[in-house]
Amino acid sequence: MTITISQQAYDELFHQETVERYLRSASLTQHPDPDDLLDVVYRFPPALGQGYWREIQLREGMQLTIGNLQMRDRIITGAPEREDWWEYHFHFSGEHQDRYNLICGGQYALYGNGLAPQEIWDCSGKEPYSEILIHIQPELLYSFAGDREGELPRCLQPWIRQTERERYSRLGTATPTMQTVAKQIVQCPYQGIAKRVYLEGKVLELMGMLIAEEIEIGDGKYNPYSLKSDAVDRIHHARDILLQRLDEPPTLATLARQVGLNECTLKRGFRQIFGTTVFGYLHNYRLEQARQLLEAGTWRVGEAAQMVGYRDFTAFGRAFYKKFGIRPRDCMKKYSV
Structure with a gap:
């Protein structure tokens, strides 16, 4: 709560x-x-x-x-x-x-x-x-x-x-x-x-x-934000896990455990490397993938939403419009010939 x-x-x-x-x-x-x-x-x-x-x-x-x-x-x-x-x-x-x-x-x-x-x-x-x-x-x-x-x-x-x-x-x-x-x-x-x-x-x-x-x-002698190469590799691995599980992403605690980092290091390092939060990255990736599917003209709106992990089509439509300024079905029409 x-x-x-x-x-x-x-x-x-x-x-x-x-x-x-x-x-x-x-x-x-x-x-x-x-x-x-x-x-x-x-x-x-x-x-x-x-x-x-x-x-x-x-x-x-x-x-x-x-x-x-x-x-x-x-x-x-x-x-x-x-x-x-x-x-x-x-x-x-x-x-x-x-x-x-x-x-x-x-x-x-x-x-x-x-x-x-x-x-x-x-x-x-x-x-x-x-x-x-x-x-x-x-x-x-x-x-x-x-x-x-x-x-x-x-x-x-x-x-x-x-x-x-x-x-x-x-x-x-x-x-x-x-x-x-x-x-x-x-x-x-x-x-x-x-x-x-x-x-x-x-x-x-x-x-x-x-x-x-x-x-x-x-004096350029100290970098408080530097990540060790091993941590960078683990954070990239966490990103790969997320993208492989778009439909059922792991919780933050599970993801951190899977890559061998504590939650704080994962969250801070993810923002440092990718410029956003863990689930902010997942959210943006899902919508970008959905847009590409709709632009291809092969899948319907509901099919594209499901393929990127959305079960609530209304929530998908709102998120899509907020990010791209266009409704999913209009995006599909725009690129269909």
Whole structure:
């Protein structure tokens, strides 16, 4: 089952849960650290699943969020166009798809400051969802520049853009050191001021690693998107399996297992090599094949639809018209003599 919910409704559910939790308690139990009122836990709405988001305001312009959730179902939310801070996501487990990236366990996504366009967030409910998020205002980034003008190095300047320009985005695989630091953040053993100093140091440590990678990318010494030749071969094999089974394509999990990849690597690599999703590729291929069959003038519309794996002829007609701007039967007439 898939739950589709607006960003406003999603936020209202969180607010309602926080208020009700407060009214049920004689104390502010949403604060896990009694010595830090800037450390707040928001319970995940039971209607959507279980777990929490924990927000810690470390200093002005720097916020850490820790998420640990188990969703009941796949959740799709719409985010409006907005101005956003510099942002870093690290995923321990679970995955979500936004306009830019599919982010899976062991990966991170980096977003610059600027205009975050209207987009859809698609979060799978198949496995526990665990991540940390770091938000930093541009002024704080500039404070680390180290020169009198506070100007960022050239390779980091895309991180900060004017509000009317779409923000920078990059996906990467976390190094073992990044993963260790991210776990240390979640497992912080301290409270109060010791906790705040410890967490801020870890956040800055992660930021230093990201900056080092960004500099290597700018110098052409690092390619975070490269796929090993073996993975490329496996992804091409997955494509071949799909095309051999147009009528009954395997599920994504089955396809990944058949070619010896995890689902995340298959999805990310498929988009990188073929420029679309696994089933987006299958959808386009089916329609292209159907068009060729109809243009040949040998098969009727229903026969062509069945040959490329469509059982619902109405759905086939809609998809065909959406892609080619012409109805299947008109395509057949156009090329018949």
